[in-house]
Amino acid sequence: MDVRKRVGTNLRRLRSETGLSQERFALEHGFDRTYISGIERGARNPTIQVVQRIAEALEIDVMELFARPAE
Amino acid sequence: MDVRKRVGTNLRRLRSETGLSQERFALEHGFDRTYISGIERGARNPTIQVVQRIAEALEIDVMELFARPAE
DNA sequence: ATGTGACTTGTAGTCCGTT
DNA sequence: AAACGGACTACAAGTCACA
Numbered sequence: 819m820d821v822r823k824r825v826g827t828n829l830r831r832l833r834s835e836t837g838l839s840q841e842r843f844a845l846e847h848g849f850d851r852t853y854i855s856g857i858e859r860g861a862r863n864p865t866i867q868v869v870q871r872i873a874e875a876l877e878i879d880v881m882e883l884f885a886r887p888a889e
Numbered sequence: 890m891d892v893r894k895r896v897g898t899n900l901r902r903l904r905s906e907t908g909l910s911q912e913r914f915a916l917e918h919g920f921d922r923t924y925i926s927g928i929e930r931g932a933r934n935p936t937i938q939v940v941q942r943i944a945e946a947l948e949i950d951v952m953e954l955f956a957r958p959a960e
Numbered sequence: 961a962t963g964t965g966a967c968t969t970g971t972a973g974t975c976c977g978t979t
Numbered sequence: 980a981a982a983c984g985g986a987c988t989a990c991a992a993g994t995c996a997c998a
Binding site: 820821822824825863864865866867869870879880881884885886 | 891892893895896934935936937938940941950951952955956957
């Protein structure tokens with residue numbers, strides 16, 4: 819499994835669990851909505867600093883975004 | 890702690906454990922010698938696909954490179 | 961509310977070196 | 980063996996209009 823899919827899947831699940839839409843999550847944490855969308859779909863190849871910023875927004879350790887998602 | 894330092898510190902430890910120099914590690918796995926050096930020092934901000942490729946070269950899960958290093 | 965193509969600007973990634 | 984510099988090209992960062 820590609821790491822982009824991995825991070826994207828984890829982000830989508832964790833972001834959903836906060837109860838926020840992509841739009842509100844992006845707005846409240848200073849991201850562009852379409853950029854978050856692209857990462858969740860695995861269409862983007864973000865740098866580790868971007869992933870770090872997302873982890874901070876989710877209030878989790880960056881490592882969690884790289885966990886292998888359950889099938 | 891910055892995520893670049895985290896990945897760099899982990900890479901340096903894990904790469905050293907393989908017994909390979911930066912130069913040989915890079916050569917044998919198709920990386921640029923100076924780029925590996927930069928990542929280990931935390932001076933670079935690699936994309937997640939590059940970190941994935943490094944993890945594959947180390948034969949570990951990419952998640953391990955994001956673990957919080959021991960102090 | 962999300963997906964997608966297109967776009968500009970900045971920097972990731974590579975290659976040549978020297979210290 | 981590793982840190983570091985300069986220059987270059989490929990592509991990520993960040994944004995927008997529209998479906």
